[in-house]
Amino acid sequence: xxxxAVSTTINGDDVEYLCQADETLLDVLRxxxxxxxAKEGCGTGDCGACSTIMDGRVVxxxxxxxxxxxxxxxxxxxxxxxxxxxxxxxxxxIEHAALQCGxxxxxxxxxxxxxxxxxxxxxxxxxxxxxxxNLCRCTGYDKIVRAVQDAAQEMKGARA
Amino acid sequence: MRYERPQTxxxxxxxxxxxxxxxHVLAGGTDLxxxxxxxxxxxxxVVDIKAIGGMCEIVESDNAFTIGAAVPCAALSEHAALxxxxxxxxxAANLIGSTQIxxxxxxxxxxxxxxxxxDSVPAMVAAGAQARIVGPDGTRMVAVEDxxxxxxxxxxxxxxxxxxxxxxxxxxxxxxxxLRFIPRTEMDIAVVGVGxxxxxxxxxxxxxARVALGAVGPKVVLAQDAAAAIVGTPLDDAALDALAAACSxxxxxxxxxxxxxxxRKQVAGVLARRAARIAHERAGVRQ
Numbered sequence: 001x002x003x004x005a006v007s008t009t010i011n012g013d014d015v016e017y018l019c020q021a022d023e024t025l026l027d028v029l030r031x032x033x034x035x036x037x038a039k040e041g042c043g044t045g046d047c048g049a050c051s052t053i054m055d056g057r058v059v060x061x062x063x064x065x066x067x068x069x070x071x072x073x074x075x076x077x078x079x080x081x082x083x084x085x086x087x088x089x090x091x092x093x094i095e096h097a098a099l100q101c102g103x104x105x106x107x108x109x110x111x112x113x114x115x116x117x118x119x120x121x122x123x124x125x126x127x128x129x130x131x132x133x134n135l136c137r138c139t140g141y142d143k144i145v146r147a148v149q150d151a152a153q154e155m156k157g158a159r160a
Numbered sequence: 161m162r163y164e165r166p167q168t169x170x171x172x173x174x175x176x177x178x179x180x181x182x183x184h185v186l187a188g189g190t191d192l193x194x195x196x197x198x199x200x201x202x203x204x205x206v207v208d209i210k211a212i213g214g215m216c217e218i219v220e221s222d223n224a225f226t227i228g229a230a231v232p233c234a235a236l237s238e239h240a241a242l243x244x245x246x247x248x249x250x251x252a253a254n255l256i257g258s259t260q261i262x263x264x265x266x267x268x269x270x271x272x273x274x275x276x277x278x279d280s281v282p283a284m285v286a287a288g289a290q291a292r293i294v295g296p297d298g299t300r301m302v303a304v305e306d307x308x309x310x311x312x313x314x315x316x317x318x319x320x321x322x323x324x325x326x327x328x329x330x331x332x333x334x335x336x337x338x339l340r341f342i343p344r345t346e347m348d349i350a351v352v353g354v355g356x357x358x359x360x361x362x363x364x365x366x367x368x369a370r371v372a373l374g375a376v377g378p379k380v381v382l383a384q385d386a387a388a389a390i391v392g393t394p395l396d397d398a399a400l401d402a403l404a405a406a407c408s409x410x411x412x413x414x415x416x417x418x419x420x421x422x423x424r425k426q427v428a429g430v431l432a433r434r435a436a437r438i439a440h441e442r443a444g445v446r447q
Contacts, residue, residue, distance in 0.1 A: 004163060021163035021206065022196060044194045048260055057234060057263035063193045064264070065186070067163045068208060111259060132347050133258020 008069040010035070011079025019066035026050045028066035029076060037077035037106045041135070048134030051107035052076050058114035060133075077106035080113065088151040088158075089113060098147035100138035108134045112148045120159075121152060161196075165208040169294050169323060172207050177296045177319030179205040185321045187215075187230040188264035190257065191273045209321065218242060226292075227325045229268035233280070234259075236267070246327055247442065248336030248355060248435075252283035255340065258347055268322040274308040277350045277375040281308065283338035285372035285380050286355030289327050295320035305372070308379040333367075334359035335442025337435040340374070341427050343418070350375045351419040354407065354431040356439045358390065366390045366440075371403070371432060376411035376424050383410040386432060395440045403436055404429030 003018035010033070019028050026043075029035040029052070038061050041049035045063040052061045053075035080087045089112050092098070099105045108131065115122055115130045122130070127148050128141070136144060166172045176183050182204030184192055195201045209215050215230040218239050225242050233253040236242060243250050249267075256265050256279050267280045271291065285305045293300050296319045304325070307314050316322070330336070336357040342348035353374030361367040369387040374380055386406035393399035413424040 022161040022203070024193070043197055045190060045257075045261060048258065051260055054263070057232065058260050059263045060260045063189055063260075065163065065189070065193070065206075065208075067165070068186075068189075068210070070165070114259070129346065130259050133260045 004067045006067055006070050008071065009073045011075060017066070021065070021067060023066045024062050025052070025054075025064040025066050025069055025074070026061035028069070029061060032066075035076050035078050039103050039106060041103065041107075046133075046135070047104070047107075048111060048131075049104050049107040051110040051134065053110055053114050056114075056117070058111050075110070075113075077110055080109060087113070088154045089116070089148065092147040092151040092154070093144070096143045096147040096150065098139060098143040099136075104134060104136045104138075108136065108144055112151070115148070116152055116155060120156060122148075124149065161203045162205050163208065164205065165211045167211050167213075169209075169212050169321075172209055172212060172321060173294055173296050173319050175205065175207050176321060181205070183207065183318075185209055185229075185272070187266045187269045188232060190261050190265040191269065207321075214324070223329050225327045225329070227267060227327070229322045229324055230266055232263055233265050233267065234262040242327075245330050246283075246287055246336055248338040248357070248439065249280065249283045249287055249289070249327065252338035252340075252353075252355065253280045255279045255338075255346075267325055271304060271307050271325075272314055272316070272322060274310070274312050274314050274379070275349075276308075276311055276378055276380070277353065278308075278380075279338070279340060279350055279353055279374070281380045282353050282355035282372035282374040283336065284325065284327075284355075285382055286338070286357040286370045287327060287336050288357070288370060289325055291322045292324045292326055293320050294323045299323070301326070305380055305382045310378045330446070331359060332447050333361070333443050335439040335444075335446060337438035337442065339431045339435045339438075341419075341431060349418065352376055352413075352424050352427045352431060354428060354435045356432065356435040358395075358436065358439050358443055360440075360443050364394060364444075366393055366395055366399075369436075371407065371436075373407060373410060373428055373432075376413040376428055378412075381410050381412075383407055383432075386410060390436060395436060400433045400436060404433050407432040 039049040041047035340350040340353035371386040389402035
């Protein structure tokens with residue numbers, strides 16, 4: 001099977017790669033580009049552990065073909081912090097202990113970032129519904145919701 | 161598997177028509193990529209339609225909305241004029257899956273996946289939506305209810321694909337609504353879904369109606385007796401009783417872990433009653 005050449009943008013950088021027709025974006029990120037932040041939980045779009053942002057919308061990278069990334073703009077967890085400076089969501093996840101084993105965390109952070117990008121002041125209900133496609137088997141979700149609320153407050157304060 | 165991303169719909173239909181084995185259209189991929197995880201599934205040729213002009217756009221004209229086949233459901237709720245015109249369809253489309261799925265899933269894909277429980281389909285059928293189908297022999301418009309033929313089966317011929325879903329702009333004093341029953345609060349498959357569209361005459365009586373039922377048969381049911389039960393009425397309790405009874409009678413469901421035959425029939429009536437009330441309320445405020 002011949003490979004497909006793809007030109008895309010990942011975390012602001014131009015990236016080119018070769019992939020197979022049936023290879024998912026998640027597999028490309030992890031196996032070809034060494035970006036191991038997105039995790040494979042279910043592989044069928046149910047758990048959100050592989051969440052990445054494509055052209056401003058949060059997607060399950062396990063349900064996107066690597067070839068579909070051609071000409072798109074992809075954001076992954078690796079691009080979230082600014083150098084050594086954590087994104088407010090990352091800091092608040094640590095502060096609120098919104099993670100235990102951490103497998104779901106990159107996906108939650110990307111999904112939460114996509115929420116705050118479009119809705120900087122979400123209600124608790126907004127957060128819970130938006131994050132319903134991200135599963136966490138450790139925290140019981142409450143700490144995650146509090147961390148997102150707190151990050152939204154902090155980011156709002158920083159803008160004021 | 162072979163992946164192609166044609167730039168024109170003519171190229172897309174030629175690819176699909178010329179495929180020797182399996183061929184699939186890729187829009188949002190939320191069903192197709194899940195099937196591809198199964199080792200026994202051979203996708204064959206996958207034709208990604210997103211590079212074709214217009215496929216990812218909602219176009220509003222004087223008398224219609226044309227929703228490109230690759231427009232993600234999330235984009236429907238961001239289109240204020242579409243939300244104002246067809247709130248029931250937008251609500252139904254937004255019930256599908258998680259935020260991540262909403263970013264990719266499409267109403268045309270929901271239709272072509274041909275699941276009896278597809279949420280957007282009864283809403284589109286109630287609204288009288290049409291699918292614009294393009295194939296090697298040209299373009300044809302088909303009523304949405306004529307596309308699904310049974311679980312996983314559609315009336316599309318080899319080489320054909322849906323280019324867009326077309327919704328005419330609603331007239332005055334009309335409204336639509338969609339409700340479904342699921343045992344959870346979100347992210348579940350409809351046990352029963354009901355779409356209702358109705359229009360009132362100047363005196364406030366129901367002049368026209370369309371009622372569609374999902375997940376109560378092998379394909380979506382356009383319940384004509386149910387619509388007839390409310391036409392000419394002020395949608396009073398007697399009319400709603402007749403509507404509910406006609407909906408229950410129109411069901412031909414299966415027993416499964418999500419609901420029994422008896423339960424589905426009863427809930428179809430209950431939801432039809434509630435959806436009709438919402439559609440009626442919306443019709444009352446639309447001039």
